[in-house]
Amino acid sequence: MNVYLLQVVNGVGVGMLYFLLAVGLSIIFGLLRFVNFAHGAFYLLGAYFCYQAVAWGLNFWLALLLVPLVVALLAWLAERTLLRRVYDRPHEFHILITVGVALVLQEVVILIWGPLGDNVATPAALQGVVMWGGFIYPKYRLFVIAFTAVFALLLWWLLEGTRLGSAVRAGSESAEMVSLLGINVFRVFGLVFALGAGTAALAGALAAPIRGVDPFMGLEALGVAFVIVVVGGMGSFSGALVGGLLIGIVQSVMSTLWPEGARLMIYVAMAAVLLLRPHGLLGRG
């Protein structure tokens, strides 16, 4: 099979994880107008909690369910006690406080698990590869694509088809108006923040068997997440999906065309989008 076709398929695999990584950041910004530099740290926690769960002999599937919930709860607590206090301040305050939270979490991870990275075994059922003609692809990565696709649909339904979703979307237009209608906007804010952090943790847990865990994976993930959010459009769900897939495919295809520039091309793609559409591909003006 054509190597470029393989790279596109692989790019979709990479891109779906990127989507999951970025979507929470995007939703949080969309509703709260809050720049969350701690997003990478929630991804980091997700990966390490998954590692710990598997090390304790817990079922990977159970971990996949529990880890995002635990991280979401932690994020919800952080939002209630800390972040809520700076919502009405300028963005610099958001950045300052979330970078602080991110650094604290990273150092806590080093304190508990040490500075060395570690491996997370792929669940037994998904070990091995799928072969189809010249096409070879790890089963686990196929699972990640399918799982993320289903999750994306659920998330979309949650945001578009439920009462909570309407409150979220209305809140992102005008928080004051929504609270005048008798909806507790702060409660919605807290839930959305927890949801965003939970998706980051889910991305971390899913990525752990692919790339292992190390204490610095959060920072690196944060960079990619911001690129995707900027490409797709701040605050846009479908933007995160399109941005994630685009960046994944660009990176993957470029590793055949111009390998040494594959990483660079992510940022070139972002710059190009910014020049042509300053609000991102699907962002609102």
Add this chain to the structure above:
Amino acid sequence: MATLAAAAPASLSLRSALAQSAGETIQFGCPVPMSGAFAANGKYADLGMKLAIEQYGKALGKPLAYTLLDTEAKPATAVRKLQELVQQKNARYFAGGILSSEALAMAKEAQKNNALFITTAGADEITGADCNKSTFRWSVPTFGAIERTVRPLIEQMPKAKRWYTITPQYVFGDGLLNAAKNIFKEKGIEHVGNSYHSLAEKEFSGYLTNAMAAKPDVLLLLNFGSQSSDALRQAVSFGMKQNTTILMAWASGLEQFESLGADLCEGVYFGAQYWHGIDSPGNKDLVQRTQQTFKFNPNYSLAGSYICTKIFIDAIIKAGSDDPAKVIPVLEGMKFTGLTGDEEIRPEDHQVLKNYYLLKGKAKSAMKDKDDYADILSFGKSFLPVAQTGCKL
């Protein structure tokens, strides 16, 4: 502030007065990354120097002491901290520099400050084009790492004719790649492709897709540290272990095996500067000392820092002086019981001539203890002749 400023020159002159007296401490510096992605290496390097300094305690009747310097893996920070330690404590002996970039910068700075520097970093230039009178290197540079891994593997598997390489694009990676290409040419090996990647890369699936499309017999990983771990982990998940032999030419030793786990490493070949299982008097001594003090086996970062510090201390004792100008001639050509057997410092380029090892990861069930991840298949000394290193001291 005024009193502080006034006190500073006085204490400086006091220090230089102390420098003349016999009771003065011989100061060492351990400039290694203690924060950032290479902090783990720095942590073990610190323990290695501590072990050596405490083992001797004194040299020439003067107490030995060292200061840990966090280079943050940045050349500029490394240089600044080295300068500061020279000025503040009159330190003249530095053993450290995990990354080639920081090591190259510190090598230059050490020479300017009349200090000696010894490193385990990999770039050929350290004892090549950028060599200098004050700089020494314990680890085997890229040429030997390839000679002692690629060549024996080709001989062991004469039917494996198609090799694919994955290379980080900077001096270190290119050094390994060029050495490998020369052997491919000589042995009639078909180099079916190479993927360069940036130093920031974490996602290797694209390069592996490329590699698999080329249907290689051997996948040769030329990257280092966490990048080589990521590349290996992902290659295994793509099922490459089934029909491809994987060789990681520059593994970082025990700490890498620990983070990858035995299942991933089984059947994979690794090149290594050091392994705690080496059968040599020098290594047995180190393993025993490390076990006694820290209750674990030495890894490469610890061992490298230990032996580098020990080399300096031994030379100071032999020279009967801690004046770097008198220690350099002793170091040049010095033969000693190293960790890999008998080692010596080549006078023309200040490169330590030592063994490099080819390891093979073994199955979890075959491991005799928790650190017994690999068997040593072969080892030996391979170095470019001085004339070809580009070094002129």
